Amino acid sequence: MSVSDFIYLASQSPRRRQLLDQLGVRHELLLPDADEDAEALEAVRPAELPADYVQRVTALKLQAARARLRRRGLPAAPILCSDTTVALGRRILGKPADADQAAEMLAALSGRSHRVLTAIALASGRRTLAAMSVSHVRFAPLSPATIAAYVASGEPFGKAGAYAIQSQLAGWIAHIDGSYSAIMGLPLFETAQLLRQARVAF
Secondary structure, three states, rough: OEEEEEEEOOOOOHHHHHHHHHHOOOOOEEOOOOOOOOHHHHOOOOOOHHHHHHHHHHHHHHHHHHHHHHHHHOOOOEEEEEEEEEEEEEEEEEOOOOOHHHHHHHHHHOOEEEEEEEEEEEEEEEEEEEEEEEEEEEEEOOOOHHHHHHHHOOHHHHHHHHOOOOHHHHHHHEEEOOOOHHHHHHHHHHHHHHHHHOOOOO
């Protein structure tokens, strides 16, 4: 297997780009076409468990990205996909649809521990390499005023669980057990392991 000096990142997340830059991995974006319904891939199935969900969605994202690469006739290179979800027990907290849902999610997380699950998948030729990181995060109690101000900032939207670890709400996170980069959206340790297996130079 030949060495690749870059990868495709099939993600619109600026945080994942930032984390790949931190590793020193050259990457190009491989984003959905206008007629692709990328959000539909993230629909939750009835009674689906968080770990099953995040791994299934990541695999679907990779399948779509592989088809996109073929369709566009781009040069071959490994493709990286990732998905992050927040779980409170068996309940999956996805991206809030509106301000009320964001506030409800944050109130549910207030003063409690939850899990952040991030799955990654890397297409390397015909092979698919995959890994998952599970972290535990505990918020201090959040007052209604704190929640309202955070929702008003717009930060919860587009974020699983209605928050970002690198936002102002970090001042209310009492404890983290796991991977900070995974909570941001890309577990650097597991990602680096997969990239080395795929012979990506960085």
